[in-house]
Amino acid sequence: DQQVKQNSPSLSVQEGRISILNCDYTNSMFDYFLWYKKYPAEGPTFLISISSIKDKNEDGRFTVFLNKSAKHLSLHIVPSQPGDSAVYFCAASLNAGGTSYGKLTFGQGTILTVHP
């Protein structure tokens, strides 16, 4: 049962343009969402997060949008740079204070390639 899905295995973008990575989830109890970036042979690195009480969070070139009614979130990278080439994972966690203990449910990942 894949509760977090990234339906695009890969995305190719020209340097300077916008990269949009998408993520869908099925569990309406998720209330905190994160994006991680991962280079080969390394662990995931936290990028940006958003609480379910918000619909947008911005940090520099990275913006995450959350559409709760559609159970959909997206990560926008503007402008894209070759160093952004990596695998991007979205992740979700259940409500804080419950018995989920902050464990993350990950999507399958999207390979982003930014061409110079």
Next chain:
Amino acid sequence: NAGVMQNPRHLVRRRGQEARLRCSPMKGHSHVYWYRQLPEEGLKFMVYLQKENIIDESGMPKERFSAEFPKEGPSILRIQQVVRGDSAAYFCASTTLAGVRGETQYFGPGTRLLVL
């Protein structure tokens, strides 16, 4: 300030042998999560531990797998009698507080286990 450390980075075992994977959390972190990434998949939660306590092992296979986080020393994920299906990348993550909204999990570089 060292990040999360995992060793070994690569581990090769023959079927039936034991695998021991170690994770040293970031300084000041007392909460550890273990995740497994099978080929072409996202990371999947296995177990969450605090010092000397297993809090949530709902993602851990019932047999052959065990985890500990002693008062002193690293957290250890132990796989007994490994099978080929155990071949995967195993990541640990640490955090200062678990289940608190906004608390980031910091990941180690992972241990890549190959079972021959």
